[in-house]
Amino acid sequence: xxxxxxxxxxxxxxxxxxxxxxxxxxxxxxxxxxxxxxxxxxxxxxxxxxxxxxxxxxxxxxxxxxxxxxxxxxxxxxxxxxxxxxxxxxxxxxxxxxxxxxxxxxxxxxxxxxxxxxxxxxxxxxxxxxxxxxxxxxxxxxxxxxxxxxxxxxxxxxxxxxxxxxxxxxxxxxxxxxxxxxxxxxxxxxxxxxxxxxxxxxxxxxxxxxxxxxxxxxxxxxxxxxxxxxxxxxxxxxxxxxxxxxxxxxxxxxxxxxxxxxxxxxxxxxxxxxxxxxxxxxxxxxxxxxxxxxxxxxxxxxxxxxxxxxxxxxxxxxxxxxxxxxxxxxxxxxxxxxxxxxxxxxxxxxxxxxxxxxxxxxxxxxxxxxxxxxxxxxxxxxxxxxxxxxxxxxxxxxxxxxxxxxxxxxxxxxxxxxxxxxxxxxxxxxxxxxxxxxxxxxxxxxxxxxxxxxxxxxxxxxxxxxxxxxxxxxxxxxxxxxxxxxxxxxxxxxxxxxxxxxxxxxxxxxxxxxxxxxxxxxxxxxxxxxxxxxxxxxxxxxxxxxxxxxxxxxxxxxxxxxxxxxxxxxxxxxxxxxxxxxxxxxxxxxxxxxxxxxxxxxxxxxxxxxxxxxxxxxxxxxxxxxxxxxxxxxxxxxxxxxxxxxxxxxxxxxxxxxxxxxxxxxxxxxxxxxxxxx
Amino acid sequence: xxxxxxxxxxxxxxxxxxxxxxxxxxxxxxxxxxxxxxxxxxxxxxxxxxxxxxxxxxxxxxxxxxxxxxxxxxxxxxxxxxxxxxxxxxxxxxxxxxxxxxxxxxxxxxxxxxxxxxxxxxxxxxxxxxxxxxxxxxxxxxxxxxxxxxxxxxxxxx
Numbered sequence: 001x002x003x004x005x006x007x008x009x010x011x012x013x014x015x016x017x018x019x020x021x022x023x024x025x026x027x028x029x030x031x032x033x034x035x036x037x038x039x040x041x042x043x044x045x046x047x048x049x050x051x052x053x054x055x056x057x058x059x060x061x062x063x064x065x066x067x068x069x070x071x072x073x074x075x076x077x078x079x080x081x082x083x084x085x086x087x088x089x090x091x092x093x094x095x096x097x098x099x100x101x102x103x104x105x106x107x108x109x110x111x112x113x114x115x116x117x118x119x120x121x122x123x124x125x126x127x128x129x130x131x132x133x134x135x136x137x138x139x140x141x142x143x144x145x146x147x148x149x150x151x152x153x154x155x156x157x158x159x160x161x162x163x164x165x166x167x168x169x170x171x172x173x174x175x176x177x178x179x180x181x182x183x184x185x186x187x188x189x190x191x192x193x194x195x196x197x198x199x200x201x202x203x204x205x206x207x208x209x210x211x212x213x214x215x216x217x218x219x220x221x222x223x224x225x226x227x228x229x230x231x232x233x234x235x236x237x238x239x240x241x242x243x244x245x246x247x248x249x250x251x252x253x254x255x256x257x258x259x260x261x262x263x264x265x266x267x268x269x270x271x272x273x274x275x276x277x278x279x280x281x282x283x284x285x286x287x288x289x290x291x292x293x294x295x296x297x298x299x300x301x302x303x304x305x306x307x308x309x310x311x312x313x314x315x316x317x318x319x320x321x322x323x324x325x326x327x328x329x330x331x332x333x334x335x336x337x338x339x340x341x342x343x344x345x346x347x348x349x350x351x352x353x354x355x356x357x358x359x360x361x362x363x364x365x366x367x368x369x370x371x372x373x374x375x376x377x378x379x380x381x382x383x384x385x386x387x388x389x390x391x392x393x394x395x396x397x398x399x400x401x402x403x404x405x406x407x408x409x410x411x412x413x414x415x416x417x418x419x420x421x422x423x424x425x426x427x428x429x430x431x432x433x434x435x436x437x438x439x440x441x442x443x444x445x446x447x448x449x450x451x452x453x454x455x456x457x458x459x460x461x462x463x464x465x466x467x468x469x470x471x472x473x474x475x476x477x478x479x480x481x482x483x484x485x486x487x488x489x490x491x492x493x494x495x496x497x498x499x500x501x502x503x504x505x506x507x508x509x510x511x512x513x514x515x516x517x518x519x520x521x522x523x524x525x526x527x528x529x530x531x532x533x534x535x536x537x538x539x540x541x542x543x544x545x546x547x548x549x550x551x552x553x554x555x556x557x558x559x560x561x562x563x564x565x566x567x568x569x570x571x572x573x574x575x576x577x578x579x580x581x582x583x584x585x586x587x588x589x590x591x592x593x594x595x596x597x598x599x600x601x602x603x604x605x606x607x608x609x610x611x612x613x614x615x616x617x618x619x620x621x622x623x624x625x626x627x628x629x630x631x632x633x634x635x636x637x638x639x640x641x642x643x644x645x646x647x648x649x650x651x652x653x654x655x656x657x658x659x660x661x662x663x664x665x666x667x668x669x670x671x672x673x674x675x676x677x678x
Numbered sequence: 679x680x681x682x683x684x685x686x687x688x689x690x691x692x693x694x695x696x697x698x699x700x701x702x703x704x705x706x707x708x709x710x711x712x713x714x715x716x717x718x719x720x721x722x723x724x725x726x727x728x729x730x731x732x733x734x735x736x737x738x739x740x741x742x743x744x745x746x747x748x749x750x751x752x753x754x755x756x757x758x759x760x761x762x763x764x765x766x767x768x769x770x771x772x773x774x775x776x777x778x779x780x781x782x783x784x785x786x787x788x789x790x791x792x793x794x795x796x797x798x799x800x801x802x803x804x805x806x807x808x809x810x811x812x813x814x815x816x817x818x819x820x821x822x823x824x825x826x827x828x829x830x831x832x833x834x835x836x
Binding site for chain 2: 312313314559603604605606644645646647648649650651653654655656659661665666667668669
C-alpha cells in the first residue's frame with residue numbers, strides 16, 4: 001500500500017499523541033492515584049501503536065505495545081505509580097519521540113529500544129526497573145506477547161479490519177475444526193468458504209487458501225471475515241455444513257492486535273484455537289473499548305502555509321472589490337443593490353477574520369514541551385523547580401513558532417543550570433527550597449515578548465566582566481564604562497560561559513551566542529535584566545512577521561497611518577493653550593506626568609495645508625516606562641489589520657515597522673512607536 | 679557570452695519624456711496601471727511610495743525622478759512596470775509602456791559616451807532598430823539599495 005501520502009499525517013499525529021503522553025504523565029506524577037489520567041495516556045499510546053503498526057514502523061509499535069502493557073497494569077492497579085516507573089515511561093516516550101523524529105527526517109524509524117523495553121517489562125512484572133538486568137532475560141521470556149489470536153495479520157490486513165470497523169462492519173476470526181473422519185476436507189473448506197462469502201468478505205485464511213485447497217492441513221483451519229451479520233448467525237450457518245465438528249469465533253479489534261511477525265502464521269493451526277478463545281474472554285473489557293473511545297476534542301486538518309498565503313492574497317483582492325462595490329452602490333443609490341452589498345460586506349468581514357486567524361498558532365505548541373524538560377533537568381541537576389507558564393494562548397505567526405523553540409530551550413536550560421541555586425544554597429540564603437521559573441508570552445505593539453524569569457542567584461556583573469576580559473571579549477577600557485545591562489549582555493558573546501565548571505546540562509560547547517543569533521535572524525532582540533541574589537529575566541522581543549494586530553487608524557492630512565493599539569495608552573483631545581514648552585520641546589501634562597509632544601506631521605514630512613485648530617488630537621503612546629504624545633489630525637478608529645512587510649527594497653524606513661492593506665485596497669503604514677521614543 | 683545570450687531576446691519598451699527605453703522581459707513581472715500610491719516618509723526622493731499589488735505591498739519609484747528628468751503628471755498612459763531583481767520587487771513608473779521587441783544580442787551597443795546626464799549612469803547599452811533607438815537600462819544600478827539613504831531617525835529625548 002502506498003503509505004507516503006499518509007506519512008505527514010502520521011508524523012503530525014504521532015507528535016500530538018506523544019505530546020499528550022508527556023503532558024498527562026506530568027499530570028500523573030502530581031496525581032498518581034488518578035486512573036483517568038492513565039486512561040488518557042493509554043489511549044494516546046494505543047492510537048500511536050495502531051498507527052505505527054499500520055505504517056510499518058515495527059520498533060515504534062513494539063515499544064508502544066510494551067508501554068501500553070505497563071499502563072494497563074497501572075490502571076488495573078497491579079502496579080503503583082512511582083518516580084522510577086515514570087522515569088522509565090518517560091524514557092520510552094523519549095525513544096518514541098526520537099523515532100518519530102527520525103521518520104520525520106526521512107529515516108526508517110528504527111532504533112535500539114531494548115533498554116526501554118526491558119525496563120518496561122520489569123515494571124510489568126512488578127519489579128523495580130533498577131534491578132539487575134541479568135533477570136531481564138527471564139522477564140522477556142515470561143512477558144511474551146499474549147497469544148490472544150492465533151492468526152497474525154500484516155499491516156494491510158489490520159488496516160482493512162480497522163477501516164471496516166469504522167464503516168460498521170465487525171471482523172471475526174473463525175476457527176473451524178472438521179471431524180477427524182472427514183474424507184473430502186477440501187470440499188468442506190469450499191463449502192465453508194461459500195457460506196462465509198455470502199455473509200461477508202473473507203480477508204484471510206490460515207493456512208492459506210492454496211494450502212487448504214490442497215488439503216495441506218490437519219483438522220482445523222481459521223478464516224478471518226468482515227461482516228455485518230452477528231456471530232450467532234454465522235455460527236449456525238457453518239454448523240449446517242456437514243462434518244464440521246466445532247466452531248470458535250473470536251471478534252477482532254485493534255485491542256487484541258499484537259504486532260507479531262508473519263513467520264508465526266504457519267504454526268498457528270487449530271490446537272491454539274481453544275487457548276485463544278479462553279484468552280479472549282480473559283481479556284480486560286477496556287481493551288476492546290479503547291479504540292471506540294475516539295478523541296473528539298480537537299478535529300483539525302492540516303493546511304500548507306503557502307495555500308493560506310494564496311487564500312489570504314486572493315481574499316484581499318476580494319476586499320478591494322468589495323470596497324469598489326460599496327462605492328458604486330452608494331452612487332447608484334439602489335435599495336436592492338445597497339442591501340446586497342451590505343450583506344456581502346458583512347459576510348466577507350467574517351470570512352476575513354477566519355482567514356486571518358488561520359495562520360496564527362498559540363505559542364502553547366512550543367511551551368508545552370517545557371514542563372517535561374524542566375522536570376527532567378531538575379532531576380538531573382538535583383534542584384527543585386516550579387515552572388509557571390503564563391500566556392500560552394498568545395498567538396504567533398506559524399513561521400515564528402517554528403523557529404523559536406530551540407532558543408527557548410537554551411534559555412530555560414540556562415536558567416535552571418546557572419540561575420536557580422540548589423535547594424541547600426537557597427535555604428541558606430533564606431529562600432524557599434523550590435526555585436521558580438516563569439515562562440511568559442504576551443503581545444505588545446507589533447511585537448511578541450517572551451520572558452524567562454527565574455528567582456535564582458542572578459548574574460554577577462563582576463564575574464561576567466572578569467571572564468569577558470579573560471576571554472578577550474572586551475578591553476579594560478570598555479569594561480569600566482559598561483552599564484549593568486551591557487555587562488549582562490556579554491554572556492551572549494560567542495565563547496562565553498559563566499559556569500565555573502562545564503555541566504552536562506548547558507555546557508555543551510554551545511553558548512548563548514547561538515540564542516542571540518537565532519533571535520536576531522528572526523528580526524527580534526533579546527535583553528537581560530538581573531539582580532544579584534534575586535534572579536534574572538531574559539526578555540525576547542519578536543516581530544509578528546505576518547500576523548494580525550489591532551491598530552488605531554489615524555489621519556494626517558490625506559494620509560492614513562496605523563498605530564499599534566498595544567503601544568497606545570489612550571487618545572486625548574487637548575486644548576492648544578494646554579501645550580507647554582520645555583527646552584524647545586512641546587510637552588503636555590498628562591495625569592501629572594510631563595509628556596513630550598511629537599508632531600507626526602513634521603516627523604513624516606506630510607505635505608501640509610496648515611490650518612490651525614483650537615483643539616489637537618493626541619495619541620499617548622509608550623515604550624516601556626516612557627511616554628510620548630503623537631499629534632495627529634484625526635482618529636479614524638480601531639481596526640484589526642494584517643501586518644505586511646515593505647519588501648526587500650525598502651528595508652529600513654524610519655519609524656515605520658511595516659504596512660497593511662486597508663479595506664479600500666490602499667496601503668497604510670504602521671507607525672513604530674519604539675523608534676519614536678528614544 | 680553563452681549561446682543563449684547570443685540568441686534573440688525580448689525587451690519591454692517604455693517611454694520617458696521623448697526617449698524610448700527598454701528592459702529585458704525576464705526582469706519584468708507585470709505592467710500595471712497607476713493606482714493609489716501611499717507615500718513612505720523619509721525615503722529617497724525618487725521613492726514614490728508603496729502600492730497594494732494583489733495583496734503584496736510593493737515599493738514604487740519614479741524613473742523620471744531617478745534619471746533626474748522633470749516629473750510629470752500621471753495620465754491614462756502612465757504605467758507601473760513591476761520589475762524583479764534578485765528577491766526585490768519594485769514598481770517603476772514610466773510615461774507609457776506599449777511595445778515588446780525582439781533584438782539580437784549582437785545589436786546591443788555600449789552607451790554613447792557623450793550623454794553625460796544623470797541617466798547615463800543607469801544605461802547598459804543602446805540598440806537601434808530601423809530608425810528607433812532604444813536605451814537599455816541597468817536595473818541593478820537603478821535599484822542600487824545604497825542610494826536609498828533614508829535620513830537618520832529624529833527621535834526625541836524622552
